[in-house]
Amino acid sequence: MSTRHGDAQIDPRILEEAAEWLMRLSESDFNETERAEWECWRVSSPERHRAWARAQLLQSKLGGLPPSLAMSALDRPSNPERRTALAKLATILAVLPAGWGSWKLMESQQWTADYRTAVGQRREMTLADGSRITLNTDTAIDVLFDANQRLINLREGEILVQTAPDVLPQARPFLVSTRQGRMQALGTRFTVREWQTRTHLAVLDGAIRVELPRDSHVAPLIVNAGQRTDFSAQAFGRLNPVDSAVSAWSQGMLMADNVRLADFLAELARYRKGFVRCDPGIADLRISGAFPISDTQRTLNMLVQTYPVIATGHLSGYWVTLSPA
Template structure:
């Protein structure tokens, strides 16, 4: 059964609540409690999300550490079964994991998932290769030849004799001896084909066949236009974030996907240009490289709250 996806607004509120809790749980100084209270008071949904986050933390506080660690040390599929048999998934998820995920419970129950900043690769039983990008989750049903993209971004190369269908909130993508990348965000599902061809069936409108080197967006209203794509956009599969004369604002929005916590920047930095290949296993170093090559300063209030400002000219 397909789970109903939270609305974009609900996801954003959940992320904000988790980020605030992450800063508090980090134990570092500099957390702006006044700003937190202002955020909670500004909207009833903010306060409700904050209370849910607190409840999850309190529920885990009563679980013996040995039980929690033993559960989290298990392989992904075994861990999922253990969590469901125990006090409930939320009761066994440590606060740090909750905050790193910044997600609703449907992701915690997923068969395979990655934390923020993590990429992982699996070889499926039929020899197909599945790779998850940062902050992603999928459910697998290989008997039905189906994969449900719950969140985030995947790269899938199907090498078996039977097609594998990727189901998302905006339609179904069928991959047969082909390789494709699929990225889900709040309002669309973006599909790019690296080799072979795939069949896309939107929720509305006719099916579309996508060939190697082509990309398309699936939305609630149907499929968008077919376009070409730059393979550099898929550098994450090699652990790289690649930019070619890219506006800094767009680069930072992409970088933000790989960093837990809050990343903010002045609007005056948006139009600066970035070129280079950056390793995603150390995003602090990426920020340092930006500071060394562009007129900006990195201000770290805590490990989880970073602000970029334009460097002032010193006479």
């Protein structure tokens, strides 16, 4: 069976080759001759180039190759344990979501930002004007204060903002920008999350004036306290009531109220290196409760103890699957 990356198929044998090269590159004694061989392999065909892009994506997501898969621990060049590890790694490459093809492969967005958080990390900071910002997991922002504005550029991720009155007499506007538009705070507390091609805004206090890019020709929208919306660069979504748990993450909690298990795990995965999946047979199981995001393993244990599911870990816990009990 072939796998897909966007619209391009990748042969499983080539994915296994990519898995082997990924393991070999993790070795401390990987030499220049081997590096030249790897480079020749990588550029020898478009399909191998795409397979290696998936390998890089996996390595970025995991924060490095798990030690249990390092070649030095597997008695290179060949044994049954090594073959099993290669098969597992190739399988993971095969099932990586195709939509992740543009997912921060080199993470340049994060590493050139003024402030950032890693996966599972939160960060609170006070700006020069006294405004407070909390960065959620895997978030990157730029801060630009000048004579005319107080601007936060949200490159990716999610923030909670509590604005303060400007310290300068001219009362510069407080702005948050994403790729989809610009929000002006009107003395307020709010959350902003950029997710795929949309921005999600929830206003807890005050109000926010939202403008889309000028070429959209859409009038600005005022979002008041207790309202939330999402928008693309072309259009606004509907105004809805704010979920009371929208900022629970800033207190280290993930709240669920009759949420599908599959959706809950997708949210939990934001706070955990690696991958969390569930069997399709329990995807619609409804979850409720308050769960810690600072200890995702504890959250998984709580699910197992409360609901008819079992959790199976692979690759030293980097890959977790929930199945029916």
